Amino acid sequence: MTEHVFGGDWTREKLERVRKYLKAYTTIFQRNQRAMYFTTYFVDAFAGTGVRRDSTSVELAETPLLDIESDPDFIGLQKGSARIALEVEPGFDQYLFIEHSKQRVLELEELKTLYPNRAEHIRVEQGDANLVLKTWCKNTNWQQHRAVVFLDPYGMQVDWSTLEAIAATKAIDLWLLFPIGQAVNRLLINRKPPPESWSNALTRTFGEDSWRQRFYKKSVQQSLFGEEELETKTADFADIQAYFLERLGSVFESVAKNPLLLCNSRGIPIYLLCFAVGNTRGAKTAVDIAQDILRP
Numbered sequence: 001m002t003e004h005v006f007g008g009d010w011t012r013e014k015l016e017r018v019r020k021y022l023k024a025y026t027t028i029f030q031r032n033q034r035a036m037y038f039t040t041y042f043v044d045a046f047a048g049t050g051v052r053r054d055s056t057s058v059e060l061a062e063t064p065l066l067d068i069e070s071d072p073d074f075i076g077l078q079k080g081s082a083r084i085a086l087e088v089e090p091g092f093d094q095y096l097f098i099e100h101s102k103q104r105v106l107e108l109e110e111l112k113t114l115y116p117n118r119a120e121h122i123r124v125e126q127g128d129a130n131l132v133l134k135t136w137c138k139n140t141n142w143q144q145h146r147a148v149v150f151l152d153p154y155g156m157q158v159d160w161s162t163l164e165a166i167a168a169t170k171a172i173d174l175w176l177l178f179p180i181g182q183a184v185n186r187l188l189i190n191r192k193p194p195p196e197s198w199s200n201a202l203t204r205t206f207g208e209d210s211w212r213q214r215f216y217k218k219s220v221q222q223s224l225f226g227e228e229e230l231e232t233k234t235a236d237f238a239d240i241q242a243y244f245l246e247r248l249g250s251v252f253e254s255v256a257k258n259p260l261l262l263c264n265s266r267g268i269p270i271y272l273l274c275f276a277v278g279n280t281r282g283a284k285t286a287v288d289i290a291q292d293i294l295r296p
């Protein structure tokens, strides 16, 4: 069963669950003889600034329906995953913070001053998370490295091909905020399939277009002008969740079965906090820990 977290609690809940996992992860990598061999990375690919803000701005070209600036649920959205990660003890060997905003990158660079003992191990990259991650996945020696990647976008900025690249390393544990209600369900309009640009965005997110058969049903209806073919939405949040977990399971070794459904103050689902692991040997332990952390 998925846990529901309502209202302003959800940002804190999200970051606290990820923090607990990071702590468990680095503890294992410090203590376990075999794990000790690896150089560990924490990658925050939608890093923000690392510091808390009262309000935030959002790029939501694909999701025009939400005025995030004035939504009380989004006030205080930025709670600083980068800083939370830097404060986890024992630490990671390396930290990579990716952010496309130039201003936020400058603020992330300041973390080197705020955390002088980590400074040498912090790298900040300005750019699109998808491009930077794919290059990093390709150029890292996965015989020697292990990583936790946190993807915390506002909307549908994560391409399926990026998740494939992460899974293909077989060395990364992934925490992903999937915008189930914040974006995906909004694009899945009721009485007909979404327009082309929205359909393309959904296909980019799910990595295939079979979402259309899963979420829409065709039927024939009599009208004044004869028979009319209709294609209407049948999917609810549970269907979208089940489909996305299935998609993750098609590329990752294992996926947590109890993702955390984060809801706004009106009880409407906005995000789904998911966990997936690529490494065969470590999968069971990682998923057991994540499922425990995700429990109500």
Ligand SMILES: C[S@@+](CC[C@H](N)C(=O)[O-])C[C@H]1O[C@@H](n2cnc3c(N)ncnc32)[C@H](O)[C@@H]1O
Pocket (backbone or CB within 6 Å): 015, 045, 046, 047, 048, 049, 050, 051, 059, 077, 078, 079, 080, 081, 082, 098, 099, 100, 101, 104, 127, 128, 129, 130, 152, 153, 154, 157
């Ligand atoms: C939800 S915020 C991240 C909050 C952060 N994890 C925290 O806890 O403070 C999303 C961030 O992603 C950045 N962003 C949006 N699209 C991006 C992209 N394609 N690549 C990299 N960063 C992006 C935004 O500028 C914003 O700072």
